[in-house]
Structures are given as structure tokens and as C-alpha cells.
Amino acid sequence: MISGKNYIGFKTSSEGDNTMNSVTAEHGKSLNEVFYAATEDEVNTAVSKASSAFNTYSKLSGTKKASFLDAIATEMEVIREELINRASLESGLPKGRFQGEHGRTTSQLRLFASLLRDGNWVEAVIDTALPDRVPFPRPDLRKMLTAVGPVVVFGASNFPLAFSTAGGDTASALASGCPVIVKSHNSHLGVNDLVAGAINRAAKNTNMPDGVFSSLNDNGFEVGKKLVLHEDVKSVAFTGSFNGGKALYNLAQTRKEPIPVFAEMGSVNPVVLLENKLQEDPISLATTYAGSITLGVGQFCTNPGLLIGIKSEELTVFKQSLSTQLNAVESGIMLNEQIAQNYIDSRLKTLTEKDVLLTTKDNSQTGLATLATTSGKNFIDNPNLHHEIFGPFSILVECENQAELTQVINALEGQLTGTIMGTLDDLNSNGDIINLLEQKVGRLIFNAAPTGVEVCHAMNHGGPYPATTDSRFTSVGTSAIKRFVRPICYQDMPNSLLPEELKNENKLNLSRKINGQITMAIIN
């Protein structure tokens, strides 16, 4: 049941008088429930509870934390239908999409649970004492990763389940041993409320400390700001726009103790179409990209917003076919009114830039699938064409030759993904292009659309700035846990006091790096 309240640890709370409604994406219609914005006191209580929960929660065994994550997944399954219906209502995306996203979210939680049971993620490293070494003995040194403290998570509008309240950021932060405070996203207040309730039921059922999870609402920026500036908050995760992410990042730098803000801010995800690949079958290439550009009304951070090729007959065939196929896609409902209006505005702004040609239908409807074209030279000269347009929009850059194509790639800023569509011959003769693109991206994709982001160990969903604020970390996949930990080294700590992961007896059967060798050995 939707409470409309803030979740402050195990308590729901509605102390303030600043309220709001959730609205449907389709007609902007207010839904029944009243949601309470958190007051300053509520913010402080949530952080204070998180701080005190941190002391016990961060020291729990991996198995215990895993049972908590599994229980969240189970609680989310209990309310599966309600979540799917509400997510569809609030986001305008079809229920079918949320059947998938619900499964992705619960699997993600369980994947982190399995990572905790496995235990190796702490990267245990041991250098044993060398008491007889000359001129100085070596002490016993043991290092592992440990949680940093309370984490604030800002949910993403485009993934009400998988990247929000119990999404990848929350799952990885909880897995690391950090309590989480979610600032709910206003585009899905109802979904957030339902999931927050599920998380707290799971926390109670598995005997987690009060304060391990909180969720706060707001109809402005104050709650988010207070959270980021609170001295007991130690890290922030955000998925959304460049402006939003950069503002939080800058805010965190003004603190007495600056803290990391992991902002995943999207990108244009360049796709390079190589010669032979285009020649083979330009129409099926166009079909792949028509699907990828319009998936979820183009509202994915890995949406292919930039296609790059060298002028040829086949590139023209590709362009025409892609335009025709995009024209056949009905305009989709966008996530919220602001995103819908931004799409209209930024699409129009780009289309009025010099030497940009529209090749698809021209009308002012929002969510309209759009392809534009421009020359390589124009793209290189005009940085306004390098920005992401959030929605089903892509720009095809038609280059004169290989040199210009190289310059186009060289002109790109950091990206989440870069894609090469090429035959093996193409790839073998374009090593320089591949190396150059690799320097710009977090994930280099071959012969597939970039829109799928697999939740697994090898995923990297990150990339050089401005795709993210920290290219050294991923926000998807098990490595996302590394954002919320730091190494701690114990020198000559008595074995009985060491964390289980570092004890001589290796009861957790970890693969540890002992004196430079990876081994599951016990230390005698």
C-alpha cells in the first residue's frame, strides 16, 4: 500500500506540510495519494539513523547481508503486479517493459547476494610477517575493502525499478555494507513508496538495524541538497542528466570533506558504420538501429544518438531505410512533462543548427522518432551537435573520407559506449579507429546496438567524463560495489580480532593474494 510518507528507517513519517501528488505520464493527471516532502528534521533523523546503523550493518557477515538482499527481492515479488501497474501508470511505458524490468531488479539484488556469499569481492590481500628480514623485519599486513558509510541514492526517471529505490545503486551500496538513503524520484513517487515499504519489511524480517534504509520525498531540490551536504553522508549515486549530475558533483566539492558523487549522466553513444558492413546489408542495419533508437521511447542512457559513416551508396540506402522505419514508429509517451518538453525543445534547437537536415517526419509532437543528418566537417565544427538529446533522436554524420571520420571520433567527448559495425575485414583494417574510440568509451561494442546493458560481472556501465563523473567505476554489474568501499589495512592485528576474511583459517574459502600469490591456502 502506498503510504505517501517518508520512510525513516522502520518508521514512516510525515511531519511537514509540504505535499505533492504523483501524476500519470500520459495525461499529467494527478493520482489520489498525497506525498509528504521531508522536513529538515526528517532528513537529519534519516542520516543519524543511517550513521548508527552503519556501525553494526557494515560489520555483518556477507551471508547476513545476502539474506537481506534476497528478502528485498522476495518482498518485491509479493507486490509484483502492483509495482508493474503503478510503474506503467507513472512512466507511460508499457506493462510488458516492467515485467522485464522487475525481473532485472530482483535478479540484480540476488546477484549481489551471491557476490556476498562468494565473499571474494573484498579483495583480501595478505603479506605475512618476515620477523628475520634484515635490516628491518616486515610486519604482518592484511588488507581488504570495507564500507565507507551512509550512501545517498538519487533514483532515475527512466528505470523506476532497476535504477531507482531498490535498483543497482541501492543494491550495490547495501551489498558493500553501507546504509542507503534514497531521495525518491518525483516521476514515480508511488513506485518508490511501494519499494521502500518492501525494503523495510525485508530489513525487519532479516533483523537488519533500524536505519539501514530510508526514503525521502521532495517537490524541489532542498532535501537532495541537504543530504549531499550532510557531514555524515559519505557517498552519492545519481543517474540522470548532465546538469543534474554535475550540480550534485559540484555541491559535494563545497563540503568541508568533499565526497565522491558517482553521476552517470548519459551520452550520445557513437556508432561507427564501416564500409563492408554497410555493403553487406544496409537495410537490416537500419532495422537494428530503428529498433534501438526507439526502444523505450529512446529514453535509455545507451541510446544510439550518433551514427557515423563514410559517404557511399549504401550509407544513403541505410539513411533512407532508417528514416522510413522511424517514420513508421508511433510517437511514444515520454516519462514526464519536463522530459517531453525538453525533447521538443532540444530536437528543434538541433534541427535549426546550420547544415543539419531532418530526414524523418516533421511535426511538433513529443516522443517523435527523429533522424537528422549532417556533414563530418559541420559536426567537427559545431559542438552543439555533440550533446545528448534524451529521446528517440539520432544524428547521422556523413563523412567525406576516412580522415574525416577519424576527426569526428577525435572530436567526441567521453561516452558510456561506442559501437563498431564492421566485418572482420573492416575491423582488421581500422585498428586506429578502434583504438581511438576505445579511449573515449567505457564499453566498446561490436556489431550490436548499444541499448542492452547486461547485469553481470564483466559489465562496465561507465566511461570518461562527461558520460560519468568517475570513469574508474561502473554503475551496472557486480563491480558497482567498488564505488562504496575503501581499502583498510590491518598491521599486526591479532588473528582473533581480524575480520573473518583475513583470518589465518580462511573459513570463507576465499581466493586471497598471499605474499603475491593468489591462493585459497590457510595460513599456519
Next chain:
Amino acid sequence: MISGKNYIGFKTSSEGDNTMNSVTAEHGKSLNEVFYAATEDEVNTAVSKASSAFNTYSKLSGTKKASFLDAIATEMEVIREELINRASLESGLPKGRFQGEHGRTTSQLRLFASLLRDGNWVEAVIDTALPDRVPFPRPDLRKMLTAVGPVVVFGASNFPLAFSTAGGDTASALASGCPVIVKSHNSHLGVNDLVAGAINRAAKNTNMPDGVFSSLNDNGFEVGKKLVLHEDVKSVAFTGSFNGGKALYNLAQTRKEPIPVFAEMGSVNPVVLLENKLQEDPISLATTYAGSITLGVGQFCTNPGLLIGIKSEELTVFKQSLSTQLNAVESGIMLNEQIAQNYIDSRLKTLTEKDVLLTTKDNSQTGLATLATTSGKNFIDNPNLHHEIFGPFSILVECENQAELTQVINALEGQLTGTIMGTLDDLNSNGDIINLLEQKVGRLIFNAAPTGVEVCHAMNHGGPYPATTDSRFTSVGTSAIKRFVRPICYQDMPNSLLPEELKNENKLNLSRKINGQITMAIIN
């Protein structure tokens, strides 16, 4: 031979007319050689060479990069005597100290070489394709760490060899595949020049690309600023004062693309003296700390600047014995005039704070070993007493009881190290103290002085802000390499094009995480 010039890749260069001398630490006497500050053109050329070297250097095999690091160590051994003499002259520290530091520096280079030959540091993770998975197939995803680009290193005054030109920052950055540009430290221009020459001879002998290493001089801050702000520089490493490190960190945030600044800014390294340990042998405890406080004239970032205990007869004995032993140590020569003057000033400032008592000799000589005492309450109330005083200075906080001791630890900011001196009984009954201190530090030490920093796999020389600007990384030990890399994920890349570390055949015999299991298996 000392050239006095800037090293811009393989060329020495002295285009400017801004010159300086190196001075002896002991009498501030100008030495013969003239050193040239780098011009703006020289800065740009060095970065441009580094950028172009990056394209080839970052793709070299671990074995080739290892041969370069080994060759640097060998070249440093060829000029060992000259380096030791010059380092002693420029720093005021005895030659014996540099015999040790020279060995530490060359071992460090060779340790990174062995890490590269081992190869596992890239953290290869592979999730193989699941073409038959429903509803969607899984692509083949392979991830590893890759170099970020040119790195700027600011040398440390207190380690002319081990933390400067070819020190830990340079060794780890070069190991990661990043070219390095050193901004030489003005306290050891001669040592820097000799080492820069050695590095470039090693680079030529092992066929490294021109620009893999440069070294630039300056008598102000302009060269450093230009380097940090240059758009092709991707990371910065610094060891020194809080003010210096924070200024560079802030500067890097003003860039269009903010970049990481790994600043290790020192700390007071609190030492908690527990009851039974004090009772056992207060005098030998005092001897340990008299040695640690005065080692290298107290000019270590892990110098124990804060001792904390509960009032007792034995704490008084400890205090008296430590004072007596410190009084017996002759004033040392400090690293340079500015550090010497800062020591006089900040020592005096602290001694004039309310309720701070000097227990050692009172004179105005610099480098004078000093112990002061204050109450727990006064320490908690006065943050001016929490700052590091760089030199042989320590303050003993005498607490009324356990609760006050806890509050003292709670009041501490982030630290490189925290030390507990305690018997096993002490440790067993002070779990809360240990957990609290752990949250504040990068390394938790038991029953030893903090001043030794072992170069090994398990070392963590880092810690929460303001000890460093990024608690997630260490600047000493093999993990220091992680500062200069980011993950890159290859999706469905043809096996023939993958980096050797990720190819099916696993020719490098790496332990890779394949589908969640750590294994040395080949992929069929």
C-alpha cells in the same frame, strides 16, 4: 651529470630565461648548477609528447613495460653514490638514510615490474556469450583495467628518491601504461635531474616511445598549474601539505573535464595507549615513540603527532620518560628553509594555545624534538590542536576516562594511520575504540610505531579526507597502480582483436573471473 635543463621526452631543453639554483638544506647555500624553469611552450610540448606516447605505450605488453621499469632501477644503481651524496646535500638528511631510500626506490620499481610480468593486476573478468538464453541472448563481455592517459607527478620534499622523480607515483603510473610528467621539487632539483636522466636512458635503451617521461622545473607555481589544467593530462599525483594538495585538487575541479588528483596530505597519526600496555612497561613504550617521533627529523607523513591515553601513574611515567628521551635528541636539519620556519611557527602557535603544556626543552631552534600535553576536554574543544605539525612534534592528550578517550577519537578527522598500543586483554575489552579508530584511518596498526611504510601488496597508504583526497586508493604498494586505470569492457569483440589478457587462449596464464568463477582456464 646534472644538466639543469628540463627533460622533454628524450630532449633536454632550456628555452626560458627564468633560472634558479638548488640550495643545501643545512645552510641554504646556493649550489653551482643553474636550473631552467620550463616555459609555456615547453609545458605544452611535454604534454603533447606524452599524449602521443600514450597511444603506443599503453598498448605495450606487461613484459615490455616491466623491462623499462627494471632498466630505470639499473640506471639508478649506476649513479647510486652520486644520488646519495646529492640527496643528502639537498635534504640535510644523512647519507645512511639515502642508502635505505635508494634501495627502497629500486625495489619499488622492480616490484611493479614483477606485477606487470605476473599480469593479474588488470583484473580480467569474462562473461561468455549465452546465445540461447531467453528472452534475450547474452553477448560476450570481457573487461579489464586500462591506462587513463598522461599523469602529472609532483615530487615530495621528504622523499627525494622514493616519492619523487622515480618514486612510487611515477613507478605505478608507468606500470599502469600512463606516460608521466614530473614537476620537479625545488628542494632537490639536482636529485631530480639525475633521476630524470636515468629514466630517459632507460626509456631509450628499452625502446620506449619518446615522451613516456618528462621532467619540468619551476621556481613558482605556474608550471604545475599549467600541467594540471592541460586538457590532455588525465590524472595527478601529489604528496605534500594539505594546502598544496587541496589547491591542486580544487584546480582540477575547475577544468572542463575534472580529473582526479591523488593528494596524500599527511595526518597526525593518532596513537592510543591502552591501560595494561602502559602498565607493563611505560619506559620502553616511551623509547619506541621517542625514536618514531624524531626519525628523519619527524618529517614523515606517518609521524606520530598525537598520543592519547587515560590518566594514570604509568601515563605520567611514560610522559616523563618520553620528554627526557626527546630532550636528549639533537635538533635536526630540516628539509628546506620554508619547512624549518613553518616548524618554528606552528610549534609556537600550538604551544600558545590554551591549556597546552610543553614538557620538553624550550628554545626557538628549528627541528627541535617537542612533546606537549593537553587534556581530553581541551583537545575536543580546540580543533587547532588537531592539525599536523610537520616535524618532530607530538602532543599527548591525557583523558579523564574511557568516555573522554572515545570522544577524543570521535573528534578526529581522517588519518593515514591509527595505532593501538595494547595487550590482548586491552584489545579484547576495547572493541568499540578499535572499530571507531578503524573508521578514521587507512591503516590500523597494533603495537608498533606508525613510521614504517612497507612497500608490498597489502599496504594501504591512504585514508579518509583530509589525509588524502581519495580514500579509495593507496599511494604505496602495488595497489597504487589502480589510481591510473579505468575499466574498459569489450562486447563481442573478435578474439583476434582482444588484448592478450582477455583472449580465449589465456597465454599469459592469468587467473581470470570467468562467469563468476576465478580460474586459469582457457576458453574453448
